[in-house]
Amino acid sequence: MTAIDRFGAAKDGFSSARTKFREAQVAVEKAAVAMKRGQGDADALARSYEKAQAAVSRASAAFERQRSAFVGAKRGLEEFGVPVNRAVSQQEKLRAAVDRTNAALDRQAAKSERSANRRQMISNAAGLAGGFLAHEAKHGAGAVLHTYREFDKERRFGKAVMGLSDAEQAPLVAQAIHMGAKTKYNDVQVLEAQRELAARGLNKNQVMGMMEPAAALGMSMDLTLPDAVKQMEGAIFGFRKDTSTQEAALAAARQTADYQVKAAKVTGMTPEDISQLYKFGATPARLAGISEASLLGFGGVLKKANIRGDEAGTAFRALTAMTQAPTAGAKTALLAAGMDYKNYQTMRDHLDVDPFAADVAARYGVKLNGETKAGLGKIFSNKDVIADPAKFGPAVTSLLRDSLEGNDAKSLKSIAGAAQRYRNASVQSVDANALIKDLMPKLAGNLPLANALFGSKQGGRIATALSDEGTLRHVIEEIEKNSSGYSEKIAGERMSGFDGAVSRLEGSIKNLETAIGRAFDKGGEGGPLTWATDMLGKGVQGAAELPPWAVGAGAAAAAGGGIYGGVKFAQTIFGGFGLSSSAIALDGSAAALTAAAAELSAAAGVGAAAKGAATTAAAGGLGSAIWTAGAAAAPWVAGAAGIAGGLYAMHKSVEDAGYSGLTSGERLRLQRGGSMRDVYRRAFGYGDNTLAPELSQTMTYGTGVAGDQSKPVNVSGEVSGEVTVKNIVEPGSTLLQVVQQVQQLSAQVRGSLNSSGPGSLGHSSPDASAPAPRPALGSGGASGSW
Numbered sequence: 001m002t003a004i005d006r007f008g009a010a011k012d013g014f015s016s017a018r019t020k021f022r023e024a025q026v027a028v029e030k031a032a033v034a035m036k037r038g039q040g041d042a043d044a045l046a047r048s049y050e051k052a053q054a055a056v057s058r059a060s061a062a063f064e065r066q067r068s069a070f071v072g073a074k075r076g077l078e079e080f081g082v083p084v085n086r087a088v089s090q091q092e093k094l095r096a097a098v099d100r101t102n103a104a105l106d107r108q109a110a111k112s113e114r115s116a117n118r119r120q121m122i123s124n125a126a127g128l129a130g131g132f133l134a135h136e137a138k139h140g141a142g143a144v145l146h147t148y149r150e151f152d153k154e155r156r157f158g159k160a161v162m163g164l165s166d167a168e169q170a171p172l173v174a175q176a177i178h179m180g181a182k183t184k185y186n187d188v189q190v191l192e193a194q195r196e197l198a199a200r201g202l203n204k205n206q207v208m209g210m211m212e213p214a215a216a217l218g219m220s221m222d223l224t225l226p227d228a229v230k231q232m233e234g235a236i237f238g239f240r241k242d243t244s245t246q247e248a249a250l251a252a253a254r255q256t257a258d259y260q261v262k263a264a265k266v267t268g269m270t271p272e273d274i275s276q277l278y279k280f281g282a283t284p285a286r287l288a289g290i291s292e293a294s295l296l297g298f299g300g301v302l303k304k305a306n307i308r309g310d311e312a313g314t315a316f317r318a319l320t321a322m323t324q325a326p327t328a329g330a331k332t333a334l335l336a337a338g339m340d341y342k343n344y345q346t347m348r349d350h351l352d353v354d355p356f357a358a359d360v361a362a363r364y365g366v367k368l369n370g371e372t373k374a375g376l377g378k379i380f381s382n383k384d385v386i387a388d389p390a391k392f393g394p395a396v397t398s399l400l401r402d403s404l405e406g407n408d409a410k411s412l413k414s415i416a417g418a419a420q421r422y423r424n425a426s427v428q429s430v431d432a433n434a435l436i437k438d439l440m441p442k443l444a445g446n447l448p449l450a451n452a453l454f455g456s457k458q459g460g461r462i463a464t465a466l467s468d469e470g471t472l473r474h475v476i477e478e479i480e481k482n483s484s485g486y487s488e489k490i491a492g493e494r495m496s497g498f499d500g501a502v503s504r505l506e507g508s509i510k511n512l513e514t515a516i517g518r519a520f521d522k523g524g525e526g527g528p529l530t531w532a533t534d535m536l537g538k539g540v541q542g543a544a545e546l547p548p549w550a551v552g553a554g555a556a557a558a559a560g561g562g563i564y565g566g567v568k569f570a571q572t573i574f575g576g577f578g579l580s581s582s583a584i585a586l587d588g589s590a591a592a593l594t595a596a597a598a599e600l601s602a603a604a605g606v607g608a609a610a611k612g613a614a615t616t617a618a619a620g621g622l623g624s625a626i627w628t629a630g631a632a633a634a635p636w637v638a639g640a641a642g643i644a645g646g647l648y649a650m651h652k653s654v655e656d657a658g659y660s661g662l663t664s665g666e667r668l669r670l671q672r673g674g675s676m677r678d679v680y681r682r683a684f685g686y687g688d689n690t691l692a693p694e695l696s697q698t699m700t701y702g703t704g705v706a707g708d709q710s711k712p713v714n715v716s717g718e719v720s721g722e723v724t725v726k727n728i729v730e731p732g733s734t735l736l737q738v739v740q741q742v743q744q745l746s747a748q749v750r751g752s753l754n755s756s757g758p759g760s761l762g763h764s765s766p767d768a769s770a771p772a773p774r775p776a777l778g779s780g781g782a783s784g785s786w
Contacts, residue, residue, distance in 0.1 A: 147188065147510055148517025152524055154191035162198040162207075166525060173524075175208055177511055183215045184495065184503035185225045186510035190215075193225040200233055202243070209249030210236075217257040219491040221264060221271050231275050232256050238282025239292055254487070259292055261490055262483035266475055267300025273309030274299070280313025284320040288432040297476035301465045315461040318454050323432035325424075326453070333452035337442045339435075346429045347387050351380035356422050360415055372403040376419075386423060393420050440469045 159169050172194055180187035193214065197207045210232065218228030232253055236243060241252035260274050269277070277299040285295045295316060302312040322330055323344075331341050353376045357368045368376070376399065385391045396419040400412050443450050444467040450459035465472060495503065520529040543554065662670065669675060 144513045144516050147513035148521070148529075150188045151191065151514040151517065152521070154188055154195060155524060158191055158195040158198055161195055162204060164204065168204065172204065172208065175211060177514075179211065179215060180507040180511045181504060182507075183491075184219055184500070184507065185215060186507045187514055188510065189225045193229045196226045197229050197233060200237075202233070202249075205246035206243050206249045209243070209246040210253040213250065213253035213257040213487065216487040216491040217260060219494055220257075220261045220487050223271055227271070231260070231271060231278075234275065235260070235278045235282060235292070238278050239286045254485075256292075257487035258483040258485065259296060259479055261487040262479050263296040263300050263475070265486075265490070266478050267296075267303045269296075269300055269303045269309065273303060273312070276309035277313045277316070280310065281316035281320075284317050288320040288323055289429070290320065290432055290436075291476075291480070293476050293479040294433070294436075296479050297472050298465045300475045301468060301472050302461060304471070305464050307461060307464070311461065312465075315454075315458045315465070318458040319436070319462050319466075320432060322453050323435050324430055330453045333449055334439075337439075337446075337449055339438055339442065341435075342387065342389055344431045344435045345387075345427045346431070347383070348426055348428050349381075349383060351386055351423065351426050353377045353380055356380075356419065359422070360418060363418065364411060364414055366404070366411060366415065369403065372399065375399040375403065386426075389420065389423065392423055396420075436466065440466045440472070443467045444469070 155169070155173060158172065159166070162169070164172075173191075176187040176190035176194065179185060179190045185193075190211065193211065194207050197210060198204075202210070210229065214229040214232050215225060217223065217232055218225050221228070223231065235256045236252050241256070243249040243252055263269055264271075264274065274296075277295065281295050281299070282292075284290075285292070298316050298319075299309060299312040302315065303309070307315075326334065326341060334341050353373050356376065357373055361367050376396070379385055379392070379395045379399065385395055393416060397412065397416040400415055404412055404415075439453075443463050446467075447459065447463060450463035450467075453459065454462050494500065517529065518524050521527040543551070546554075658670070
């Protein structure tokens with residue numbers, strides 16, 4: 001294309017040169033003809049002729065040069081294999097091939113750009129995914145170590161508390177792992193709960209039997225597993241349920257869990273209410289023969305009245321105390337209500353006489369003789385008499401009246417009362433359930449009876465529970481008859497659905513983490529994980545015991561390593577996610593240019609075009625390599641540029657402040673406006689009497705008033721010296737006179753100046769006296785009031 005263009009330009013230039021040459025020849029011929037005819041000035045004609053000849057010579061030389069260029073261009077085309085007579089058509093074909101090549105290059109560039117964008121997006125996504133996975137891997141490793149540490153701690157703690165070997169503890173560990181995937185509690189929490197039970201004195205079989213019911217109780221009532229086992233074991237211990245074997249412990253735990261969950265569902269009691277109710281009422285209920293369901297029913301009814309579990313437990317304790325040993329007033333109140341307390345008592349077959357005689361001798365100083373003891377023996381052996389206090393009391397009194405000397409009424413009464421107390425203390429049992437059952441309808445609407453039986457503090461609470469017989473019986477029946485398997489049912493409902501699935505997944509993850517830890521620790525017996533951690537701890541401790549200079553050097557090296565790692569990470573981010581992708585895209589563009597050059601060569605049949613395209617491709621590859629290298633160096637270049645920029649900014653700030661070349665002391669002196677002594681003088685107004693305040697043109701010194709105030713000032717004296725004043729004035733009527741007055745002015749000053757008036761330093765004005773400077777005394781005290 002360039003050769004053809006050169007040929008066309010040479011051809012046009014050759015035609016133009018030939019035309020100009022002919023015009024020059026015509027001009028010369030006209031000049032010669034004019035000279036022959038003698039027309040015009042001879043000299044002028046001669047000069048014109050000479051100029052024409054010179055122009056002809058120049059035109060001839062230009063013509064020769066243009067002809068040579070034309071011939072050279074023609075030869076160049078012939079060397080390319082293009083005949084001159086077909087140069088134009090070949091040029092058009094070549095131009096069309098170039099256009100097709102350009103279009104192919106554009107299409108290839110767009111395609112390469114889209115491909116590079118896709119690769120960049122994939123690279124970005126891969127980089128982000130890799131970073132996320134790396135972060136999660138680090139987090140996961142930390143979680144594994146933390147979880148396994150907690151697992152190993154609880155396992156070894158429980159092993160020590162129960163006094164087991166690793167083999168003996170293996171079933172407990174297996175149970176913890178199994179429950180970690182089945183319940184919402186992970187294996188570490190199960191191990192902790194096992195340890196809690198073992199710390200209460202339970203053996204391995206008892207612990208294993210109680211764990212699953214405790215988990216059901218905890219899941220039903222939103223308790224942690226350690227809290228659930230403590231609440232359950234406290235209830236089992238309070239009622240002394242059979243836990244001699246693993247099966248018995250499992251049955252007792254299931255019943256307790258079912259009772260408590262059912263009571264919470266029916267009455268709304270919270271776990272805290274239930275725990276406090278058992279705390280105060282379980283043992284009294286067991287000793288009084290009152291069922292666990294009755295205790296829960298009593299507390300549940302009081303819960304409906306918003307009475308807390310601890311208050312309900314205290315009230316229940318007062319109720320059982322009355323059933324076992326009512327006061328004399330309570331017995332009278334029961335008789336008034338139609339209830340004879342003796343009907344609920346179960347007496348022994350006989351009472352021993354000798355203990356009673358010894359107590360009388362010790363308490364009253366009365367020794368019963370053999371006859372009296374024999375008579376008491378008959379009474380104490382009569383079941384009908386000892387079963388009825390109304391018969392027992394008169395029989396003893398009658399016997400003692402006949403046996404005691406002097407019939408001391410006081411001694412008689414005291415010993416008879418002691419016999420009655422001895423009889424009451426010898427009661428074998430009291431049917432508290434029957435007593436309470438008969439008492440409930442009596443208490444309905446009868447607060448005086450409740451207070452007489454239980455006292456004013458607990459009478460109202462107990463009446464609240466017992467007076468509503470229908471509600472109390474319903475709650476007790478629900479707990480006793482409809483609670484079997486209830487805790488497992490509620491736990492299963494709560495563990496179903498998405499929440500349960502997430503809980504089981506969390507437990508499985510914890511199991512996996514502990515399994516990984518055990519795999520690297522020989523099943524918990526102390527493997528490579530323990531050894532490596534122990535060695536690491538020893539190494540850290542050794543480093544901590546190094547000299548201070550060594551510790552400081554190590555800390556500095558660690559900080560440097562952290563900085564280097566951050567820089568390399570940034571380099572990876574910038575190089576791998578974006579810039580290297582651009583380099584790949586440039587490599588693709590270079591290949592596309594090579595292909596386009598081949599197409600151009602095929603279309604135009606010109607070998608030189610392929611050579612030029614190959615050169616372009618090589619240049620593109622070089623540019624790609626340079627761009628890749630620049631991308632890798634980008635973070636380092638940015639850091640160096642930031643440091644250099646900061647240093648340059650500091651240098652410019654020093655230069656702009658005028659501190660260049662000054663020491664630190666000179667800079668401080670320049671900032672302060674002198675030495676520290678000068679600063680003190682300016683600040684406190686002493687030490688330099690030459691300092692005077694600045695006065696504005698309108699300031700009246702000594703008055704503190706600013707403004708245009710005119711005051712007379714008289715000055716007398718002599719002034720010597722010369723002052724020349726040059727004035728430029730406009731002509732006027734008094735010009736000459738003014739000029740004469742101001743051309744020269746001479747004055748002499750000798751001696752001293754005397755002045756008066758406001759603003760002077762004399763004493764002609766009351767306000768002209770200035771205070772003397774303060775002495776330089778170091779007084780730093782301050783005083784004043786608000």
